[in-house]
Amino acid sequence: MRIFPILASNGREAAGSLRRNRLRTLLGLVGVMIGVSSVIALVSLGEIARYEARKQFESLGTDLVVIRYNGGSDVEGIAIEDALRLADSLPSIAEAAPRITGRGTFRFGGKELGQGSVNGIARSFASVSKLPLREGRFISDLDINQYFCVIGHQIAEWMRMEGGGDPLGRLVEIDEVLFTVVGVLDHYEESYGLPVQIGANESIFIPITTARRINSNEPIDVIIAVSTPGTDHKVAADDVSTYLHSRSPGSDFGITTAKELIAQMERQMEIFALLLSAVGGISLVVGGIGVMNIMLVSVAERRVEIAIRRALGARRRDIRSQFLIESIMLTSAGGVLGTVLGLTATWAISHFTGWGFLISWFSVAGGLGTAATVGLFFGFQPAHQAARLDPIAGLQGN
Amino acid sequence: MLKLDGVCRSYRLGPVTTKVLRGVNLEVSSGDLMSIMGPSGSGKTTLMNIIGLLDRPSSGSCLLEGRDVSSLKDDELSTLRNRRIGFVFQAFHLLPQLSAMENVCLPLVYRGTTRPAARRQAGEILERVGMAQRTGHRPGQLSGGQKQRVAIARALIGGPALLLADEPTGALDVETATEVMSLLQRLNEENGVTIIIITHDPSVAAQCTRQVRIHEGRLVEVVQHSASPVQPDLESRPIVGGQL
Numbered sequence: 333m334r335i336f337p338i339l340a341s342n343g344r345e346a347a348g349s350l351r352r353n354r355l356r357t358l359l360g361l362v363g364v365m366i367g368v369s370s371v372i373a374l375v376s377l378g379e380i381a382r383y384e385a386r387k388q389f390e391s392l393g394t395d396l397v398v399i400r401y402n403g404g405s406d407v408e409g410i411a412i413e414d415a416l417r418l419a420d421s422l423p424s425i426a427e428a429a430p431r432i433t434g435r436g437t438f439r440f441g442g443k444e445l446g447q448g449s450v451n452g453i454a455r456s457f458a459s460v461s462k463l464p465l466r467e468g469r470f471i472s473d474l475d476i477n478q479y480f481c482v483i484g485h486q487i488a489e490w491m492r493m494e495g496g497g498d499p500l501g502r503l504v505e506i507d508e509v510l511f512t513v514v515g516v517l518d519h520y521e522e523s524y525g526l527p528v529q530i531g532a533n534e535s536i537f538i539p540i541t542t543a544r545r546i547n548s549n550e551p552i553d554v555i556i557a558v559s560t561p562g563t564d565h566k567v568a569a570d571d572v573s574t575y576l577h578s579r580s581p582g583s584d585f586g587i588t589t590a591k592e593l594i595a596q597m598e599r600q601m602e603i604f605a606l607l608l609s610a611v612g613g614i615s616l617v618v619g620g621i622g623v624m625n626i627m628l629v630s631v632a633e634r635r636v637e638i639a640i641r642r643a644l645g646a647r648r649r650d651i652r653s654q655f656l657i658e659s660i661m662l663t664s665a666g667g668v669l670g671t672v673l674g675l676t677a678t679w680a681i682s683h684f685t686g687w688g689f690l691i692s693w694f695s696v697a698g699g700l701g702t703a704a705t706v707g708l709f710f711g712f713q714p715a716h717q718a719a720r721l722d723p724i725a726g727l728q729g730n
Numbered sequence: 731m732l733k734l735d736g737v738c739r740s741y742r743l744g745p746v747t748t749k750v751l752r753g754v755n756l757e758v759s760s761g762d763l764m765s766i767m768g769p770s771g772s773g774k775t776t777l778m779n780i781i782g783l784l785d786r787p788s789s790g791s792c793l794l795e796g797r798d799v800s801s802l803k804d805d806e807l808s809t810l811r812n813r814r815i816g817f818v819f820q821a822f823h824l825l826p827q828l829s830a831m832e833n834v835c836l837p838l839v840y841r842g843t844t845r846p847a848a849r850r851q852a853g854e855i856l857e858r859v860g861m862a863q864r865t866g867h868r869p870g871q872l873s874g875g876q877k878q879r880v881a882i883a884r885a886l887i888g889g890p891a892l893l894l895a896d897e898p899t900g901a902l903d904v905e906t907a908t909e910v911m912s913l914l915q916r917l918n919e920e921n922g923v924t925i926i927i928i929t930h931d932p933s934v935a936a937q938c939t940r941q942v943r944i945h946e947g948r949l950v951e952v953v954q955h956s957a958s959p960v961q962p963d964l965e966s967r968p969i970v971g972g973q974l
């Protein structure tokens with residue numbers, strides 16, 4: 333085949349030209365390198381952020397259905413019994429955990445500990461919101477109207493500082509009512525997968541029946557429910573809505589499912605990722621324009637050489653391929669270096685943020701492919717110009 | 731093997747049209763060693779560019795080996811230049827980044843010869859022009875005469891029908907000019923290469939078997955030792971002597 337020796341020779345010439353013009357090659361290389369590395373780093377970081385967010389959102393499970401009481405003519409909202417029976421009444425719901433929230437001032441041994449939220453809950457609340465127990469036990473379904481409490485991590489710390497020793501079994505005063513500590517929680521990481529805050533660290537959990545007894549006006553503000561496995565989240569949400577409205581016709585409820593939240597988050601992450609790739613893409617285009625400049629200079633400098641080659645029988649396409657190969661070589665080398673740099677930067681960022689490092693192979697393939705394409709695209713005009721040069725002018729121009 | 735018939739070439743610079751060639755008739759036979767003389771600016775290079783298929787006449791016809799080249803496409807002209815024509819320039823026009831060997835290989839590269847085969851042939855031809863010891867040198871490491879030998883080797887490697895030399899001795903001192911001229915003569919005599927030399931130098935012209943002059947855009951035959959059939963240009967008077 334006639335073409336291979338020509339291409340091989342053009343490749344050698346291109347490599348030689350890049351080697352001879354060190355500074356120029358370096359500049360082109362850096363431009364493409366920055367472009368490719370930012371594409372790779374930004375796309376990878378986008379994917380890592382998305383992965384991290386998903387992990388966060390899914391930490392409480394993807395089957396959650398969260399019902400918020402938004403008030404209404406029915407001041408009491410949903411009755412405790414109805415809320416607790418939600419799971420038994422609806423086949424689509426496996427578990428339901430209502431909560432009555434209020435704020436209170438906590439005292440211990442006569443000294444004020446601080447303020448925090450007081451949550452009236454049932455046993456189910458601990459499992460749906462994955463409260464981590466350090467010692468003792470949770471509120472149980474047998475604790476009806478009992479003055480038992482489970483305290484959050486921060487409250488336990490305060491108690492230790494005030495009285496020393498183990499808070500378990502001690503008495504804590506909530507707005508002048510004494511409760512016995514039956515359980516102590518570990519530090520709780522808030523999840524973004526819920527439309528409500530749990531705030532367990534500064535909270536005290538008491539039986540929901542006791543909460544209602546202390547403050548009979550406070551309605552259930554949140555029910556965290558779990559749909560039965562395999563149930564469509566929309567069906568579960570509809571069932572819950574129907575049930576609640578039949579039980580408490582005057583109330584207004586907001587129902588959000590974890591899947592909706594995740595879908596919403598994913599949409600946002602997609603836009604975020606798109607923005608990041610666009611930023612990377614712009615820097616790649618800038619790098620490409622740099623390469624184009626370099627190639628145009630190279631062509632202008634080598635008019636005589638081009639004319640000589642044409643006189644010796646090089647066809648226009650032979651000249652064109654020589655310069656195209658040169659620019660593709662330049663951008664591909666920049667692409668390889670940029671990939672290494674981009675992955676290193678991604679690794680460094682995920683290392684320092686504590687996020688998981690993952691290589692987006694899509695971005696690596698994309699970055700390398702785009703680098704070569706940039707060479708082809710931005711090298712085409714200079715190469716075309718070289719091929720169209722008039723050999724006579726070149727030979728005279730000396 | 732080469733026949734020009736009424737070749738004209740004019741350049742337009744804005745509104746002004748300069749007629750450089752005004753009807754050149756020329757017939758070159760295989761094996762000719764011909765010189766074309768003429769004062770500076772008379773159109774010698776223009777004529778060589780047309781003969782060398784780098785340029786096209788404004789009118790008139792140009793037949794190379796019986797083939798009318800005016801209708802050929804750019805790629806076909808490139809291929810013909812590559813296979814049938816060898817160029818030698820006053821300024822040598824070697825590629826500075828390539829060795830003598832690689833410079834000589836170039837015409838073969840563009841016809842798709844593999845590298846080893848091209849290098850072998852280049853080695854042989856460099857030996858023939860007396861440059862066997864300098865094949866790895868870059869042009870910058872060679873003297874003018876050596877550069878021109880490499881350029882001649884490059885022009886010859888493709889086995890051209892016609893070797894065109896535009897003032898090949900113009901940049902050389904008298905001694906090396908003589909050497910280069912005797913090399914060209916030898917190639918003509920021993921290998922039968924057809925050569926057209928464009929020159930200012932009457933002593934160079936004197937070494938050619940055929941001598942023509944360019945005068946007012948036409949060619950005038952001055953000396954013809956060869957047996958090639960040439961119609962003398964009846965419209966222009968022959969100029970005798972060498973007033974340059």
Ligand SMILES: Nc1ncnc2c1ncn2[C@@H]1O[C@H](COP(=O)(O)OP(=O)(O)O)[C@@H](O)[C@H]1O
Pocket residue numbers: 741742743748750768769770771772773774775776777
């Ligand atoms: N590209 C061009 N455009 C305009 N005029 C040109 C061009 N090339 C050559 N000429 C003119 O044509 C004439 C002949 O040029 P040339 O063939 O180079 O002469 P020579 O080689 O005999 O010195 C000169 O007057 C020159 O100015």
Ligand SMILES: [Mg+2]
Pocket residue numbers: 774775776
């Ligand atoms: Mg000239």
